[in-house]
Amino acid sequence: MADETKKESVRNLAFINATLSVGMTATDPNTRMRMMNAVERYTSQVEKIDGEGTKLCESMSAKITALALHEKDAALREKAQEILADMIRSDKFPVNTDKLLDSVKKRVGQINGNSPDPEAQLQFLTILLVVAEKGPCYGEKISEILRQVQPVNADILKEVDATFRNIQNVHLAGQVEELERMEIPGKKMQP
Secondary structure (H helix, E strand, O other): HHHHHHHHHHHHHHHHHHHHHHHHOOOOHHHHHHHHHHHHHHHHHHOOOOOOHHHHHHHHHHHHHHHHHEEEEEEEEHHHHHHHHHHOOOOOOOOOOHHHHHHHHHHHHHHHHHHOOOOHHHHHHHHHHHHHHHHHHHHHHHHHHHHHHOOOOOHHHHHHHHOOOHHHHHHHHHHHHHHOOOOOOOOOOOO
């Protein structure tokens, strides 16, 4: 990316961040949804973000995570979750996955304590599945969060848990293949 393009990209990210900050406290639902649609349009088409843009991107993903987990307006929360899921799946964004899982874990506690809404539970549990797809290293943390959830509807948890286990099985199959081929350095091993 040319220097001028990089500078422009950083300016854009700074503007998105500033807009999200206002949007988190504003109350007009139509304008807030327009904001989320515009953010989605930008994040879906932007090139890989690195260098100076990394900090801004982390700040942006933290704001989108907050909206995805805490927003009261269901349509807006869902839109934030879609954007967050795309950001996690894409390797263009430096999303701090560990921080995200900590936020989800905290949110589980709050939802469990406040007569939870099954729809809200299902929505943010699907964020866990998107993270699980990223790689096996998050499995332990996700498993711990799933154990904490006290679902309004036990079927929701069963379904999410089954999908999570399937994702882990795929990861395991890939890792076992690699493990079976692994050699001890400097030694020819028997098959």
